[in-house]
Amino acid sequence: MSEIWVLVDTTADGKVRNVTYEVLTAAVKLKEKNSATVAAVFVGESAGAIEGDLGKYGADKVYKVEDPALNDFNPSAYASALSEAIKKHNPDIILGGNTLQNQDFLPRVSALTSGGLVLDAVDVDISSSSTLSIKRYRYSGKSISGITFHDVKPMIATIRPNTFKAVESSGAGEVIQETAQVPSQENIKVLETKLVPKDRPELTEADKIVSGGRGVASTENFELIFNIADSIGAGAGASRAAVDSGYVPYEMQVGQTGKVVAPNLYIAVGISGSVQHYAGMGSSKVIVAINKDPDAPIFQKCDYGICGDLFEVLPALTEEFKKLS
């Protein structure tokens, strides 16, 4: 029977990332059309007892591709390990979250296995002939393409986080232990890994985001953005103008040359709503804009808004949000 694989993404402390459950949910939907088996696949040093959680979201099997040489993420080593497992088990379809790690090593997997790869899908489906079809944005969100794989196996795709809502379903979570094939890696050394403890959810996975733009006007004023974000447990982002002005670091930038995000709620504060900014947040479910210029383009691209001075609106809105919890 054909298999649909779902790559398991974990945090530094070994917890399965939510995006993995979202992708499992997508895989379970495909499975119903294709009578396939859904297998979660972990590649790394040591998985720990993750099969229970993965089973809860529909994994029939859990492959553990483990090896001490996979302690630090290294794209060549991970690509070899996964590619060997693919050649052994021949899955038809491989899905993963569109995380930095998957973006880094899956192109190599595609090269090593002659598989086809499409990154950052916002929808996946299976056609009658069991080929995978995908929707993805191109041209900075200005177009959306339907793409079908063509005579190729495996068909590999990553899915944008927050696209599917994780839904529990039952799977046996039967563990299958694999030994990884990792060629020695003399050409690449991880010198230092710095995990920065974050006070807020990561942008690419956040359910809600508040972003500030040039209108916020200074690093100190960004406290207003952080405060309102914290009042609803949101991540904090920024426009390029805010980053270029040095108010906040580049990691916070949302847009064509920043992060692409798809939260349920995106609040844009003091952001005019350029094409390039919208490219990074246009697939958010609900967009709220706070801007003092009634003609700001963002007001043509939002669901709700307040036309007013952010320095007056934010403190009042933060108080209202706090009352909710």
Add this chain to the structure above:
Amino acid sequence: MKIVVIVRQTPDTEAKIAANSSGNGIDETGLKWILNPFDEFAVEEAVKIKESTGAEVVILGIGPDRALETIRTALAMGGDSAIHIKDENFGATDSYATAKLIASKIKAMGDVDLILAGKKWIDEESGQVAIQVAAELDIPQATIATKVDVDDAAKTVKVQSEIEGGQRIIELNFPALVTAERGLNEPRYASLPGIMKAKKKPLEEVTVDAINLEELGLAQENLGADGSRYKIDNIDIPVINRSLNVLKGGNSDMVESAEVQAAAENLTKLLREEAKII
């Protein structure tokens, strides 16, 4: 040392995108083309390394005739010479076949130490070609670099990049491939004398026909749309369809100080009861 920067042309970010008549590609009439912004960071980094180590910088681009303009921009920024792989079918050829064509040319050069590329094209956003060049050459890679330190004597490069939840620094032995993230540097503008000089720099033009596809494990059928591992069935131009419920002031568009509290309450209520989002 020798550095190759692979560059690509992309429609200007402000460009209006429309589907072509067959509905599976974009209409290119009247489009303005620019050097892909991420590739600009790669060119700038190469030129900076050249300034500190005396490295030679070769610009490599694949694409139709118009791609030459972009290659010249990279030369004007400081590249020494260029190779243009001419592929009129380009764009329809899938990322892995494109990567193989690029890699074959780099392999033929023989003595390349460092390959720089952008993290992705802003148009297709395929995010694969550069990494597949590294895979094809069987060399290590570091993607989305925000800092690059070359040690010419030791033949290594240290690269800092973002990872989920933090940052890391990895060291690669030459030959290596690095893709550039925004924040790596501030690309210089091509100066007028630079643009003049660029026209006189050595340029090698290669047609795809002149490349021995068989050696690459490719056949003519692998190029162009028919050979692609995935097909674009259709392109939709999404229309922005949002409710545009913007709260305004009583006397002017702007909500005045005295009205702010009511507006904040009102918006909170809408988000809670109508959008059911908080």
